[in-house]
Amino acid sequence: MDLMDLNEWAFIGVFLVIAALLPIVPIAMGRLLGPRKPNPVKTDTYECGIETVGDTWIQFKIQYYIFALVFLAFDVEAVFLFPWAVAYGGLGFFAFVEILIFLALLSLALIYVWRKGALKWT
């Protein structure tokens, strides 16, 4: 591995440096330049501009969990579909069949979830 090969990796190094600077610089500037006059309202817990009500340790309805799981499955499906669609021109018939099998399997999963009644909000 000579110096020319290393140059290709330099992009990643520059990227890492910029990625680290982006959050550090504004936070440091805020610390250094900003005036500091705390009062009870300012130090209060902040939740979308609304005053916090009750405890944070509350129970969620378990169905959120199943919805989240189903959502995640189809979210990941989209992640696979995008690169497939972008590269479709160069992939040919084989990739078409593959993605059909993939979609068919996921559709079966959706049918299963639907028949099991997991999509009904009770």
Next chain:
Amino acid sequence: MIQMPTLESLNFGVAFPALSLVIGAVLLLVVDVFLPERRKGLVPWLALLGVLVSLAVSMINYNEVGEAFSGMFIADPFTSLVNIIVLISAALSILLAMDYLRRTEMEHRSDYYLLLLFTTSGMLFMGAANDLIVVFVALELLSIPLYVLSGFRRPNLKSEEAALKYFLLGAFASGFLVFGIAMIYGATGTTNLPGVWAGTAAIVESASPSLYLLLLGVGLIVVSLGFKVAAVPFHMWTPDVYEGAPTPVTAFMSVGTKAGSFAALLRILVVGLPTLILTGATSAAWANTLAILAALTMILGNFVALRQMNIKRMLAYSSIAHAGYILMAVAAAGDPAVGNQGVQAALIYLLTYAFTNLGAFAIVIALERNDGTGGQLDDFRGLASQRPVLALLMTFFMLSLTGIPLTAGFIGKWYVFLSAINAGLVLLAVIGAVTSVVAAFYYIRIIVRMYLQEGDANIGTSRLSYTLGAAILVAGLGTLIFGVLPFLVADLTQGVQIVRTIAQIAGGG
């Protein structure tokens, strides 16, 4: 630009046994949700049909050799034999589950059989993996349904505890496997096992520092698969999970998961890394590690089993101990001259252990009462006077687990010890022999309770159901036939020559 595979290069045909089971499982998933409630009784029979079709295909194509999916999947007699072991275990455990689920009033929950089919297909892919990525995907396919199955007896707290414990530790083990694969990929630049083999040979020859990456990778993979086969010191989950999980799941886990994980371990170590021989050594670098693990596993498993009063916990420690004997064969396979023999010995042991252990668990299920009690050793008291046939069969299975001649267990032990001695692991063989004697004590303790002690073994089933009876019969016959006609296993494993296939690859490349 990567090369797009054509349909021909995928070569679906050789993967048919595994694919047919996957397709069967997916179809059954759909059939299951559309079946009306009163017809759910069909699902176990359909699942059994799927397993038997796959088993038949594996047997017909036993000697077929070929690669599928661009070399990621390999079919050879090794694959076929692992398929047969796993599929027979799956079929028996479906029969066991039909009885168990009916008695525990979980019959309507037919997803049990779907999960069982998915985990079985994971095991089939483990045995056929020719690429580290396939090993990982197959391991996940094997594990995730098993986590759910362990907790299937909800809201029983012990079952839920078993599921959570198995899931958390199993997730760790999967992480170790991925790290190990990453290290091996880092050293050799490929995840394909023949490629890893070539890379390893080059690294060892040039003594490049990548050797340390390889050693680290092998270590991490051994930790991960050691967890799955319940080898000491990664065995902590075994007794709790085996005790808490529904008994038919435990039965299948103790046999099927072991077969699948050992198959993957053999594939990775014997196909991928047999040339990882450090300077001055005669056998592969991982052989010593595995020999130490085997010794620890046999000693701890057998000695702790002595103290167990619950039959499922006792069988859990017994299954740890048996993993030790199989590890002995894997360690022996580290010696290049004994490679094939060690692999064959491990598979023979897994085959004989499958029949014997499923038989023992079938009788435990027959004795278990519907509320989950009846699993203490003292519940076996006086069984011989009340149910002489069950007691006789239990005696037979216990003798086979001990390794008494004329039972299948003896044949398994014979081949394992033979391969260990041939590989020069005499001390390990001695430890194995001594711990077998220790093991005899706790297996015979059950026989003593059944025949010589008075008691009312008020057993769970007043009459054995047909499915349970059939399972016990098949397990008993298997244990007997392989015990009396040992040449059968020798014939069956003769074609298992995974080391030679490497030589062929080396010759061709």
